[in-house]
Amino acid sequence: MLASVFLFAVISTVTCVPAAPGTGPTPTESFPFHTSLDTNGNYLLYWKFNATHITFETHVRTKGYVGFGFSTNGKMYPADVVIGWVKDGVTHFKDRHAVGHYLPVVDASQDWILLHGEENSFGTVLKMVRKFDTCDQDDMKITNDTIRTIWSYHNDDPADDNSIFYHGSTNRGSKSLMLTSYQSKKPTMPNDVITMDFLNDNFEPIVQKGHESLVHHVLLYKCPQVDLSQIGFEYVCSGGTKGRGVNPCGNIWIAWATGGESFYFPDEVGMPLGEPGDNDVLILETHYNNPGRRSDFIDSSGMRITYTPTLRPHDAGLLTAGMMVHPFQIIPPQIKDFRSTAFCTADCLRKGLSKFHSGVEVFAVLQHAHLLGRGIRTRLYRNGKELEPLAYDEHYDFDYQEYRFLNNRRTLQSGDSIVVECKYDSTGRVNKTIVSYGYDYVPRPKVEYQEPSSCPKNKQPTQQTLSVSHALDPNASPKPTEAFPYMEQLDHDGKYILFWKFNSTHITFEVHVRTHGYVGFGLSPNGNMFPADVVIGWVKNGQAYFKDRHTTAYSSPLIDSSQDWFLLHAEENDFGTVLKMVRKLDTCDHHDLKITFEPVLQKGNEGIVHHIVVYKCPNIDRQYVGVTYHCQSPPHHSLHPCSIFYLAWAAGGEVFNFPKDVGLPFADPKDPSMFIIETHYNNPAKQSGYVDNSGLRLYLTPTLQKHEAGILTSGLSVNKYHIVPPYEQAFISSGFCTEDCLNKGGLGTSEEMCLSFIYYYPAMIVDTCQVTPMYDDIPIPHNKVLPMARTYNWTDPQHREDFREYLANTKYHAKSSVCLFAVISIVTCVPTTQGTSPTPTENFPFHTSLDTNGNYMLYWKFNATHITFETHVRTKGYVGFGFSTNGKMYPADIVIGWVKDGVTHFKDRHSVGHSLPVVDASQDWFLLHGEENSFGTVLKMVRKFDTCDQNDMKITNDTIRTIWSYHTNDPADDISIPYHGPTNRGSKSLMLTSYQAKKPSMPNDVITMDFLNDNFEPIVQKGHESLVHHVLLYKCPEVDLSQIGFEYVCGAKGRVDRCGNIWIAWATGGESFYFPDEVGMPLGEPGDNDVLILETHYNNPGRRSDFIDSSGMRITYTPTLRPHDAGLLTAGMMVNSWQIIPPQIKDFRSSAFCTAGCLSKGLSKFHSGVEVFAVLQHAHLLGSGIRTRLYRNGKELEPLAYDEHYDFDYQEYRFLNNRRSLQSGDSIVVECKYDSTGRVNVTRSKYHFKGGLSTRDEMCLSFLYYYPRMDVEMCESLPIYDNINGDYRKVAQILDSMDFHNKTVVNMYLDKLNSSRYTALCRGRNLRPNESHGNHYVPHPNILYKEPSSCPKTKQQTQQTMGVNDTLDPNALPKPTEVFPYTEQLDHDGKYILFWKFNSTHITFEVHVRTHGYVGFGLSPNGNMFPADVVIGWVKNGQAYFKDRHTTAYSSPLIDSSQDWFLLHAKENDFGTVLKMVRKLDTCDHHDLKITDSTIRIIFSYHPDDPQSETGLPYHGNTRRGAHSLMLLNRLEEFPLPSDVITQEFLNDDFHLPPVDTYYHCKVYDMHTLGKKHHLVRFEPVLQKGNEGIVHHIVVYKCANIDRKYVGVTYHCQRPPHDSLHPCSIFYLAWAVGGEVFNFPRDVGLPFADPKDPSMFIIETHYNNPAKTPGYVDNSGLRLYLTPTLQKHEAGILTSGLSVNKYHIVPPYEQTFISSGFCMEDCLNKGLSSMPDGVKVFAVLQHAHLLARGITTRLIRKGVEQEPLAEDPHYDFNFQDFRHIRNNRTIKSGDTIVVECTYDSTKKTAPTYGGLGTSEEMCLSFIYYYPSMIVDTCQVTPIYDDIPIPHNQVLPMSRTYNWTDPQHREDFREYLANTKYHAKCAGMFMSPQVTYETVQIPTSRYHYLPPKSQCDGY
Secondary structure (H helix, E strand, O other), rough: OOOOOEEEEOOOOOOOOOOOOOOOOOOOOOOOOOEOOOOOOEEEEEEEOOOOOOEEEEEEOOOOOOEEEOOOOOOOOOOOEEEEEEEEOOEEEEEEOOOOOOOOOOOOOOEEEEEEEEOOOOEEEEEEEEOOOOOOOOOOOOOHHHHEEEEEEOOOOOOOOOOOOOOOOOOEEEEEEEOOOOOOOOOOOOOOOOEEEOOOOOOOOOOOOOOOOOOOEEEEEOOOOHHHOOOOOOOOHHOOOOOOOOOOOOOEEEEEEEEOOEEEEEOOEEEEEOOOOOEEEEEEEEOOOOOOOOOHHHHHHHHEEEEEEOOOOEOOOOOOOOOOOOOOOOOOOOOOEEEEEEEHHHHHHHHHHOHHHEEEEEEOOOOOOOOOOEEEEEEEEEEEEEEEEEEEEEEOOOOOOEEEEEEEEEEEEEOEEEEEEEEEEEOOOOOEEEEEOOOOOOOOOOOOOOOOOOOOOOOOOOOEEOOOOOOOOOOOOOOOOOOOOOEOOOOOOOOEEEEEEEEEEEEEEEEOOOOOOEEEEOOOOOOOOOOOEEEEEEEEOEEEEEEEEEOOOOOOEEOOOOOOOEEEEEEEEOOOEEEEEEEEEOOOOOOOOOOOOOOOOOOOOOEEEEEEEEEEOOOOHHHHHHOOOOOOOOOOOOHHOOOOOOEEEOOOOOOOOOOOOOOOOOOOOOOOOOOEEEEEEEOOOOOOOOOOOOOOOOOOOOOOOOOOOEEEEEEEEOOOOOOOOOOOOOOOOOOOOHHHHHHOOOOOOOOEEEEEEEEEOOOOOOEOOOEOOOOOOOOOOHHHHHHHHHHOOOOOHHHHHHHHHHHOOOEEEEOOOOOOOOOEOOOOOOOOOOOOOOOOOOOOOOOEEOOOOEEEEEEEEOOOOEEEEEEEEEEOOEEEEEEOOOOOOOOOEEEEEEEEOOOOEEEEEEEEOOOOOOOOOOOOOOEEEEEEEEOOOEHHHHHHEOOOOOOOOOOOOOOEEEEEEOOOOOOOOOOOOOOOOOOOOEEEEOOOOOOOOOOOOOOOOOOEEEEEEOOOOOOOOOOOOOOOOEEEEEEEEEOOHHOOOOOOOOOOOOOOOOOOOOEEEEEEEOOOOOOOOOOOOOOOOOOOOEEEEEEEEEEEOOOOOOOOOOOEEEEOOOOOOEEEEEHHHHEEEOOOOOOOOOOOOOOOOEEEEHHHHHHHHHHHHOOOOOOEEEEEEEEOOOOOEEEEEEEOEEOOOOEEEOOOOOOOOOOOEEEEEEEEEOOOEEEEEEEEEEEEOOOOOOOOHHHHHHHOOOOOEEOEEEEEEEEEEOHHHHHHHEEEEOOOOOHHHHHHHHHHHHHOOOHHHHHHHHHHHHHEEEEEEEEOOOOOOEEEEEEEOOOOOHHHHHOOOOOOOOOOOOEEEEEEEOOOOOOOOOOOOOOOOOEEEEEOOEEEEEEEEEEOOOEEEEEEEOOOOEOOOOOOOOOEEEOOEEEEEEEOOOOOEEEEEOOOOOOOOOOOOOOOOEEEEEEEEEOOOEEEEEEOOOOOOOOOOOOOOEEEEEEEEEOOOOOOOOOOOOOOOOOEEEEEOOOOOOHHHHHOOOOOOOEEEEEEOOHHHOOOOEEEEEEEEEOHHHHHOEOOOOOOOOOOOOOOEHHHHHEEEEEOOOOHHHOEEEEEOHHHHHHHHHHOOOOOEEEEEOOOOOEEEOOOOEEEEEOOOOOOEEEEEEOOOOOOOOOEEEEEEEEEEEOOOOOEOOOOEEEEOOOOOOOOOOOOOOEEEEEEEEEEEHHHHHHOOOOOEEEEEEEEEEEOOOOOOEEEEEEEEEEEEOOOEEOOOOOOOEEEEOOOEEEEEEEOOOEEEEEEEEEEOOOOOOEEEOOOOOOOOOOOEEEEEEEOOOOOEEEEEOOOOOOOOOHHHHHHHHHHOOOOHHHHHHHHHHHHHHEEEEEEOOOOOOOEEEEEEEEOOOOOOOOOOOOOOOOHHO
16 A cells, blocks of 8 residues: 555656757747647747737748638638748738638738747747737637647748748648646656556556557546455456456546646645555546557557655645536537536535635636537536636637646635536537436526626727726826836836836836826937837727837827837726837837946935946055045045046946856955045036935945956046047047956046946956057147147038047057056957858958958959959948059949848949049949858959949059948948948058969978077067068078178178079068979079078168067978979169159159070070069059060060059069060060159158168069079169260269259250160179179160050940951851850750859859850740740940840840849850850849759740840741750769770660650660679760650669570560569669760769679660651660779669559649658668668659659658758759769668659649659659668558548549549548558568568658748848
C-alpha cells in the first residue's frame, strides 16, 4: 500500500517543436501561452489576454503570406480571418472573412490591429490584437469555450491585396484551443516528487507515438473491495464481470480525453492518494476509437501521475455530473440542434457541502461528449437564479477535450444545483443514437443568466463601444485597467495622470483625465505644441472617437495618413475620461516621433535647480567641512571643484539605481578624500527670495557588492574655447577620450557644455578624460582666437562653414587625471561590428580603402573599354563617388546613390560649385547592383573609360583623384540631398588601370632584409607617413667599409657620397612592389662588392624638432633565381640648380631626355630589345603632370607612361598591362608640367624654383623597371643655355640676375630654354667608360603620337558611338570581343551566335548576328515571343541604339520604364552586327525574367533593315526568329581527358523507323571483351544528321541474367524476344533531347565492363515521330570515353521518382497539377548505412514528357527540407540536359528524396497516364553521385487507398470521372495527397535485389526557404 501522498499532476502527451539550428522562433515578448498549430512546427502561435483584448503572435516558416483566424466548424469557411505578409520591409495586413472556396473578403470594419510584422531567419512574424467581442458580424466572438483556430500560409507574397494565391492542401489546417482557459507554464516541482505510470502492459511510453488518433480518453477509477489477485490483468471493460469479477466503479479519480495536455493542480491543492485505511485499487480504463477496425495496433498508452509526500493545504476532489451513461439517453437522427439535459440535484450537493459553510472552490472543468456533440454548458443555479455558467463551450470539438481552468474560481454552496446541457447535431445519422435511479425533474431557474455584452444595439463600424458616466466625482481617484509599472502626474493639479509600460517594440499608454470632453496626448521634440506627434480622443454616447494626428502650427492638429496609434480601451467614469492606446516605439512614419529609452528637490524650487555634481577631492583641510561658497570664488584654492566627478544629476533626472551586485565605493578609510557638492541654479528671471534645501539623497550599505563601480567624465573641457556659432540649426561639437588615456585606465546656463558621465564597473584609475580644441589651423596666434570669435562675421554662411572646417581639422589638448597632457589629432571612428566586414559581390582584382578608418571600401576591375566599381560604405544613407582633376569636390564627375525601402536610387552627376551636384543630361554610369547589408550600403556600377560626355572625366592610365562622400541619412528625393559635412568626405589618388593586383605567392625560401634608420623596428613609422617623402636605395661600388652603419646628411663633407646607381626607389603614396613571377632584381652576384646606401628624404615644412624616425626599406629575396634579371633605368632631368621654373605660370613645361646613342650602348646585345613592366614618374610640389615619351625611327609611339593629374602625395609605380619594348635606336623624353601660380617671389637661393633635393626644389625623373638587365643605369640630361653665353660660369650669373616677375624676361627665358642644347649623361658601371657626356638638342619626332578616341565629332547624348561596316562577308566568322567560356548557335543556319559569361550577380551576353539591321534577343518563360523580357538594338551611321523592352502581345515590344540591360559594346563588321550587354541575374523588375540555374528559353529575332525610330520596328517575319532552351548558369568547362582514353560507341545500325508516333528501340551489347575494368569519364550523343528532331532520349541499362546469344539483337523494347530482354530497372546512362557532352568530375569515373560483373547493356532509344513520317533510317547512339586507369572515386546513378505505370494519373483541365514520387529513408539507408559521410551528388537529369512545366528534386533531412538537388520551373521537353552541381551536395543516411513534377493539362479533356509513350507521362530524376552504393532504383506508385472503391476499379473510375467539375478535381488532389504508395527499392547487389513496402508520402516539418533576394528589401 502507498503511504499518504498527494497527487497533483496528470501528464499525457507533450508536443515538442524541434527548431532548426539557429532558426528557432523568437517571440517579441514573453507570452504566457503558446502552441504549434501544425504537426511539423512550421506554424507557432503565441498569445496573451486581459479583460477586454487578446493579443496573438504567429511565427510561420515562410517568406510568403500568412493566414490566421477562427471558424465555427474548423473549416476554411465561414470564418473570421486575417491575412498578412511582409514585402520590401513593409507589412501588409487586412481583417477579412471567408464565405466560400475563394479569396476571403476584406471586412468593412477593420477590428484586428497589427502591432508588428517582420521577416527573420525563421520566417514571417505577425503580431496583432483584437477585442474578444468586436461587435462585427463578420468577426467571431472569442469566449471561454473551444475555439477552432484555422491557419494557412504560402511560400510567395501576393502581388497585391486582391491577388492572393491558393495556399494548397498541405499549407493549411485547423486546431481547437481554449484560448482563455489555457493552463500556463509548468509550475516548479518539489524536490521530493515521484512519478508512477499506469500503462497497458509491457510497454513504456505514455501515449504511443502514432496512436494519438486511436486513444480517445483515459480514466483512472479508484475502487474499493477489489480482489487483489486481479491486479495486473487486462480485459475488455464491458465484459469485466465474466471471469474477472472486476468492474470499474463509479468513482472516477482522474479523467483525460483526446486533445488534452498535461494537467497541473494549483500550488495549494493536491489529489489525495494513500490515506490511512485507503485500500482502494486503481483501475485504468482506456477508450479506443478505431473506426477502421484495424487489427495491427499494439498500444502502450496510459497515465502518468506525479505525486509528493509533502502534503498541500487542500485536498482536491473530482465531481462527475451530467447524464448517466445509459441506453435511455436517446438522440434522434436528422436534427441540427438537439439538446439533452442532465443535472446534479441540490439535495445531492447538500450532502457533500453540509460541512463546508463557505462552500468549495471549483478551479477546473472538463466537459465531455462524443461525435455528435456540438456544444456543452455546465449551468449553476442558486436560490432560483441562474448564475454565470461554470463552463460553456459553444464549439465543442470531439478531438479536443481539455480542462478549462477558471481564471476566477467559482464557489459551490449548499443548496446549489448543477445542470449539464449538451447540444448535438445528428443530421449525419439516419438511425437514432442510444447511449447505452430516484427520479426528479430538470430544475428550472426563475431568473435565467443573461450574458453581458459590450456591443451597442447600433454599432458604427469606425468607432468602439465603451462604458459611459456623466458625472465627475471630485473625490474619485484614477483606477488603471491593469497594473502598470510606471506612472506620472503630468500636471500640477493631479487632473492628468499617465500610466505606461513598454517592451522592445511597443509602448502602451493609459491616461486618466478629469474631464468628460476630449483628451489630447502626444510627444514633442522640444516641448512645444508643434511640431508634435499627437492623438486626440473622446467618448460620446458610449462611443469612442480616436485619431492619430500631427501638428504643424497653431491650428487644429492634422489627421495622419498612417494611423499608427491604436486605441485599446476608452471609457468615461467618475474620475473623468480614460484612453488606453498602444503604438510602436518607431512607427517609421515621419509624422510620428520615435520613442527611445532614457534627488531631493525642495518643493517649488524644481525650476531653478539645474544640476548637482558631487566631486571627490583630495588634499582638503578638514577645517573647511561645512563651509559654503560660490564655486568660482572659493575661500581657498584647494576648494575649487576638482576634476574627479563622483555623482552627477541634472534637471529631469529621477532616482538612479545601480545594477545588482554593483556599488560605488563611499567613505573608504584608506581614501582621505572629501566631497564637494556643487549645485547649479538657473534663475534667468533673476527672482529674489528663493531659499533652497535641495540636494541628493544617497542610499548606502555596509555590505560590499560584487563589483565596484567607477565614473568616467569625457567630452569637452568646460572653458571658453568651446565655441558654438550663432545662426546654426545643427552645429556639432565633439569631445573625446583618447585611446592612450583609456589604455592607462563656462559654467553659466547661457554658456555651453558637452560632457558625458559614464558609470561602469569594475573601477579603473582613469576618472577624467576631456579635450579642448586648439584651433591651430586658424592662421592667427592662439591667444587671438577668442577675440576673433567675438568680432567674426557669423552672419555670413561661408564664414560659418569655414569655422566648421577649422574645427574639423584642429588638434586638441587632451586632459586626463592619470595621463600627461598631449597634443593629438581628432579621429572620427565608426566602430566595426563583429562580422560586418564588406563582402564584394564578386572576386575583384583590385581594392583599397578610400578613407583611413575602413568606412569606405572601393573594389574595381576593368577591360579594354569599361571599368566596373563597387563601393561598400558604412552608412545606411546616401553614397557619393567620383573623380576630380584636383582632388576637390568641384569641378568633378560624380555619382550619388542610396537604397531606400529596398529600391536603389542612382544618378550620374557633375559638380560646378559648393552646391548640389547637377544631374547629367547623358547618364553614362550604369548601376549594376545596390543593396543595404550589415556593413552598410553597396553600389556596383560600370562606365566607359571615355564616355564622350563633357561632364564626365576620361579615365586614363595616369593618376586619378577619386573623391568620395557619404551621409547617415537617405535624401527625401533627388533634389534634396543633405550636405555630407567636412568629415564624411575625402579624396584619394589612385592609378586605377595600373594598379598591381594581389600579392603573388612567395617561394618557400624567401628571406627579408630591413634597411632602417638605426635603433628602431618598423618600416614606415606610424604617424610619420607625411614626414617621409621618398626612400632610395643606392648600390655603390668602392665604398670604404668602415663607413657601414654611419648615418649622416646626404652630401655632407667627409662622408660617403651616394653614387648615381639607384637600385630601388619608393615615394610617398607608394605601396608594396612585387616583381613579375619570371623576373627578379639581382643581388649578391659573384664579384659584387657593392655597398647599399639608404637615402631618406624627409619633408618637414613645420621644421619640427621632436621627430625620431625608424622608417626605411624592406626587401624580400630568394636564392632561387628567376629566368630574368631586372634592371632599373633612371631617365629625365639631372638634379641640378639649372632646372628653373619661373613663378606665376600655370602650365610650364620642362623636358629632358635619354639619347638614342646612350640606349644603344645598353641594347646592342639585345636584338629583341628589353621589356619595360613598371614606371615610377617623379616630381615635387609644383608638378602637375608627367609624360615619359618614346621615339622610334622619327615617330613618336604611345607614351611609356603619362600622368595628366600628377599628385605629389601619391607616387606609385604604374604597372604596364601591355609590356613595352625598348629597342636599339630608341630615345626617351621625360616631359614635366608645372603649376607655379602659387609662387610669388624668386628667392636667389638655388633651392627655390630650381632643381634640387628639397621638397620645394623640383625634379623631373622617370624610373623604368625592365628586363633583361642591360649595362645602362642612368640616362639624363640638363639644359646648358649655351645660347645665352658660351661660358657656363657666366650663364649661372645671368640666370641668377633674371627678373622673373617681368613677363618680357620670362618670355626670353622660355625662348632660350626651348632652343638650348643639353648636356647628356650616360652612366653604367659595366659601360666603358662608366660615364660619358655629350651635348644634344632635345629630340623631336617627325610624326607625333595621336591618342585614339572612340568619340564621334558630334555625340548624341542618348546614343553610343560604335564601329560601322556596310557589307556582309559570307565567309566571315564571328570574332568575340573577349574569350567567353560559353557559346551556342541559336539557329540552324549559323546566323545567330551567342557568347556568354556570368558571376554570382551578373551575366554578360554577346550576340553576333548575320545582319546589318536590328537584332532582338530575350528570355521567355515558355519559349513564346510573349510574354518575354527582350532587348532590341542596332547600329546606324556609327551610332548604337539599344533599349530594354518587354512583350505583351503580337505587337512591337514596349520599352521598360526601368532600363536594366546595359549595352557594353556594339558594332557592325563583315559578319554582321555585334551587341554586347550585361544585366543582373535578378533585376527586381517585374518586366524582366529572373535568370537562375534552371532551363531558360532564349528567344531571338533579327531583320535586314534598321528601324526608322525606336517605336517603328518592322516585323521580323517567321523565318528570322526562334527559341532555344539553355541552362545558362549550369555549365562546366571541359578538362583534358586521360592520355590512355579509348572510345566505345553504342549505335543503332541502320535502324528503319516505322511510321508511328512513338517507338522504343532496343539493342543488346556485351562489353566484357575489353578484358578488364574501365572507368567511363565522358559520354556524348551521336546524332545522325537530319534525325535530331526524332531522337528524343537514349537510356543505357545494365542488366543481369541475359543470355549472350542475344548480343547484337535489336527489337521493340516493349515486345522483347525473351523476358530477360525487358529493360531492367538499373539505369546506367541517360541522355535526352537538348543534352550535350557530359563530363564526369575530375577523379570520378563510372565502372564499365568489370569482369566480376556478368551484366550486359541494353541501349534503349526513344523515337518521337508525331507526324508518322516514313523512311527514317537511323544510326544515332552514344559515344563513351573509357580509361583503364581507374579514377579515385567510383560513381553511381540513382533513379528516383514515380514508377512508370498507369497509376500515375494527371487529370485534365489543370494548369498546375503536381505529381510526386519519392525515395524513402528506409531504402536509402540500405545503401548508405555503411557510409557515415554519405555520398556526393554532382549531376542530376530530370525527366518528364509533354505536359511537364516544372520539375524539382527535393531533399529532406530529419524532417527539414534542404535546398533542392535540382529545380527547373521552366522545364522544356525538347531540352533535357544534366544540371551540374558545382558544390557537390551530400545525401546521408536518414535522408528522403522527393521528385515533384508540375504539369499543365489545360488542353487535355481526358486523364493522361504514366507510360513510355511521348503522349504519356513520366516523373523521374537520374542522380549521379559518388562513391557508389548498392541501391540503384528507388521509386513509388500511388495506390489510392483513400478512394472508397476497390483498387482494381481506380483506373476504370478515372476514365469515367467527371473531370470537368473543379470540385471533383480538388477531391482527386485530396485523394492523391492522402494516399499511401507502393515503394520499390532495387539494386543489383542488394539481397534480395528488389524489396517492396507500403508507405506514406514524406513531409517536412520545415519547408526550404531560398535565400532572401535583394528584391525582398532589407
